[in-house]
Amino acid sequence: MKAIVQERFGPPDVLRTADIAAPEIGAGQVLVRVRAAAVNPYDWHMLRGDPYVARLMGGVGLTRPKSRVAGIDAAGEVAAVGAGVHGLRVGDEVLGFCKGAFAEYARTTPDLLVPKPAGLTFKEAAAVPMAAVTALRGIRTVGRVEAGHRVLVNGAGGGVGTFAVQIAAALDAEVTGVCGTRNVDLVRSLGAAHVVDHTREDFTDRGERYDVILDNVGNRPPGRLRRALAPHGILVANGGGSPGRLFGAVGSMLRIVAVDAVVRQRLRPILPAVPDGPVHQDLLAVTALVAAGRLTPVVDRTYPLADTAAGVRHVEGGHARGKTVITVSATTGSDSPGSP
Known part of the structure; x- marks a missing residue:
């Protein structure tokens, strides 16, 4: 699969596109085919490995990135489910937290995913989680x-x-x-x-x-x-x-x-909501507001996966208006709301 990887800490220029193996899932895990992923300030902090104190706390990695593939906000389709996973089926459209979201496939757990509201495109849905x-x-x-x-x-x-x-x-x-x-x-x-x-x-x-x-x-x-x-x-x-x-x-x-x-x-x-604690109920609450017409994602710019570095640079520079989104793979329905 295509993925954006980083081998060392540094500016957005250290990101590169690579062909790597898709994540394997085990019991209690879900594989998501990523259609879009959002860029957050969290991402450039992880990219640069700062603040330095975070390296000592173990969340980032000490001398090199703990996660080779960056990104955490994703929207897409369930591609596979592991043993013991209930409530999700292959083909379900979802949004949520997926570490390694800047890739065609990402692995996560069902408690970090919720159904994508039918009225949102994948690009809009990816803007929601964090x-x-x-x-x-x-x-x-x-x-x-x-x-x-x-x-x-x-x-x-x-x-x-x-x-x-x-x-x-x-x-x-x-x-x-x-x-x-x-x-x-x-x-x-x-x-x-x-x-x-x-x-x-x-x-x-x-x-x-x-x-x-x-x-x-x-x-x-x-x-x-x-x-x-x-x-x-x-x-x-x-x-x-x-x-x-x-x-x-x-x-x-x-x-x-x-x-x-x-x-x-x-x-x-x-601090930004990251999947280190219970987030499922909060994800359900915000998507309920979306479904009720009370909450609408504002998408500023979109970048193709190969230009992820430019998207991260845009957010790090403080220029983003609303959310910046990476389009990862094309949908069969041209990313129309609710398209399969």
Whole structure:
């Protein structure tokens, strides 16, 4: 099969296309024929092996990548199921977490997959797993957003942000989105009642207070963010794209925890949703919102599998509007919604 592989840590240029054997599955495992895969900030962190502290924690690999094939978000069809797998059959259209998603086939487990909503193309479906589940956890689980809450989403035009605005709006919150000029109309169309163009003003200087702030950018210290937070509000800090080769998100998350210990407001760090814990119910929750018409993936750009490095470079550069997706294999139905 065709796959995007990396033999060492480095920039996107270390990625190359190779012919490798398709993964073998065992009992309790599923083989997915990948139709599309999304690019996340998580991917370029894994690609570069940073922050360095993550290498010591064992999740990335110490001197070379732990996973030869990158990618984690996928949508496609079940190609094979192992013994003991129930509820999935060959040919089922699915989305979810598949390590090694930048390939024609990827191996995963049934608890990391859910049915693809019929109204989504494979490209749209691939955009859902990590970003939508991270947004759901930030807004609903950690932020505890309820109807009538004033919610601010910083980085509202990005992958997590576009989902977060819609999820907060679906909960009947009053949403303010912070984004760049080119994304103002997009963020408003997703359900934001108010939009702040960060190139024109700083939302922390506006004198507005919010019940919940979801910060996807990490470009302001906790002290400034707290100026825009209600006295008993919740700041949810998403560290997925935090810079810093030594500590990265770990350092920023520790600062958030330290400040939380001495203030009345609640400061809660979150990391991107990766399949290291239960995600099945969250995947079902976001796809239910999609099926109900309350959540729509925003796909910025698509790249063919051979150009995966360019897609990763685009996301790493901070240029993505919504999600960036890699098209892996053509469908018999020209990727039309619900096509077999």
